[in-house]
Amino acid sequence: MPSRQPDRADPEIVLRLLTEAYPDARVELAASNPLELLIAIVLSAQTTDERVNSVTPELFTRYRTAADYAAADLADLERILGPVGYYRQKAKAVKAVATALVERFDGEVPRTVEELVSIPWVGRKSAHLLVVSMFGGSALAVDTHVKRLAKRLGWTTQDDADKVEAEVAALFDPAELGRLTLTAILHGRRVCTARRPACGSCVLAGVCPSAGQFG
């Protein structure tokens, strides 16, 4: 009789396998400092990292400091941001974020989650991604990929991102959450995709309770 897969993948084994598969995992948004990453994350809502990366070279060349963005001509921002979609809204968002940085943080990107989420347009997921990617912190950023993977691995049945975060984070050493975030996002993008997860070539297939259930 074939052995039955457990209902929940072992978190420690999953993280080891993901780390082996993605030893250099990092965010795929192009950014060389915290301000650039913060702006790129704001722009990434409802679009792909590739699309954001297609506009940020010009954006980051024309605008270098929070004060530059805060004083930017809205029409110029809209022109540059055209390809990312929702460009009017995003141009306003960029200015609002930059204005908050100038007025409350001396133009610098703050380093704590509490301060980051006090900035307009910056939610918990974005704050965690920044802290993990730029400040050496460890936190779980629950985006659509992390949530989907966590569900398929049997770690949560929740839909609400905060609840997913609480349930998944409880399975790990807090110091591991940054690595989990970065590797899980890549795995969700490249292998465990929403419509056609590639279970046949997935490094987690041996421990995943959902392996092979997608036709």
Ligand code: SF4
């Ligand atoms: S085995 Fe399939 S469902 Fe499980 S993590 Fe891999 S791709 Fe996703």
